[in-house]
Amino acid sequence: MTLQCDTSCGPHITSYKQHSPRPFSADLTACDFFLWSYLMSKVYLGVVSTWKTLKDNILRTRLSITGDMLLSAVENAVYRMQCVVQEKGGHIERCLVLWYIVISSL
Numbered sequence: 086m087t088l089q090c091d092t093s094c095g096p097h098i099t100s101y102k103q104h105s106p107r108p109f110s111a112d113l114t115a116c117d118f119f120l121w122s123y124l125m126s127k128v129y130l131g132v133v134s135t136w137k138t139l140k141d142n143i144l145r146t147r148l149s150i151t152g153d154m155l156l157s158a159v160e161n162a163v164y165r166m167q168c169v170v171q172e173k174g175g176h177i178e179r180c181l182v183l184w185y186i187v188i189s190s191l
Contacts, residue, residue: 120150120158 127146133139168180 119161120154123150123154 124146127149128139128142130142133142165177165181168177169175171177171180
């Protein structure tokens with residue numbers, strides 16, 4: 086595996102990308118997952134003006150996550166990965182729309 090440094094974000098922020106091409110699905114961004122949205126909505130609830138406030142909010146929010154929420158997040162991530170395989174690495178909107186139709190009809 087060859088790693089290539091991407092410095093397009095500036096001299097101090099870099100990310101490493103695999104050099105070989107591979108399938109990419111824009112539908113698998115972290116913000117699409119329920120748990121990430123939940124965490125962000127709780128952590129930034131109200132004014133966050135200091136690092137201590139941010140740290141306290143993160144710790145409090147982390148403790149509020151239930152086992153059922155974690156299980157649901159994992160099941161959803163597994164389903165999205167299955168959709169990516171089914172769509173051969175392409176966009177998974179069609180697969181997700183069918184899933185939401187089935188779920189809402191129950």
